């Protein structure tokens with residue numbers, strides 16, 4: 001599904017066959033979840049070119065995540081982006097998911113390493129997820145305690161929490177989970193940020209206990225351009241339940257509307273929500289078909 005005998009990857013400055021590459025089974029990343037990664041998308045643009053969306057932002061976040069975890073990081077973002085384009089071309093991919101992973105050498109001692117390794121893998125992704133709406137459940141899992149982890153980093157170990165929450169939601173018949181933070185405020189989904197709409201305005205959890213999403217930042221840019229009011233603040237579960245509409249956003253999820261929370265539908269139809277305006281705009285942005293319309297706030 002992810003690769004075959006003809007798939008190439010970028011590995012520590014070289015382009016090699018995925019099926020022939022090796023990883024050290026004594027790697028600290030494998031044993032302790034001590035590594036950092038990214039999730040990036042490339043799109044086939046309106047002019048048929050392949051474009052990595054916000055590549056610099058993603059590779060810079062990778063570097064910041066590595067620094068947050070004391071992982072040595074010597075690469076520069078431009079070089080890695082060039083390597084990624086090369087891999088995409090060799091793998092004949094345009095609408096792709098791109099997964100850089102910085103991993104540690106063999107080390108069971110918890111001491112700081114003097115080297116790290118990087119792999120960049122790519123695989124086919126559907127062009128745009130589109131209009132499917134999600135039935136979401138409030139998770140029994142909380143997001144990791146921000147005093148226990150560098151929660152702003154995209155670290156491999158954090159994703160055990162995401163996996164548990166997502167599996168719980170799916171086992172109960174929902175599409176996805178919504179997690180609260182350790183203080184009980186709305187935080188994020190296992191792999192996406194959340195926005196709610198209330199009285200013509202968007203609200204999203206402030207930074208601190210969530211991953212600072214690049215799509216979240218893009219939603220702010222779209223709001224700025226379209227004059228859509230948006231605020232960052234702590235959101236209670238009651239505020240989420242009383243919202244007019246809500247959506248998740250993330251590189252893989254893109255902008256995806258939430259139909260119901262714990263089986264209770266949101267008041268507004270997705271088609272009438274601010275989220276659906278953002279969704280269209282995001283799609284046009286990533287595929288290079290940007291068109292501008294101003295938004296009239298509703299009071």
Ligand code: PMP
Nearest residue numbers: 191192193211213214215250251
């Ligand atoms: N929160 C979590 C926990 C995530 O894994 C992701 C996906 N990277 C996001 C939010 C959204 O981040 P981004 O928009 O940068 O993909």
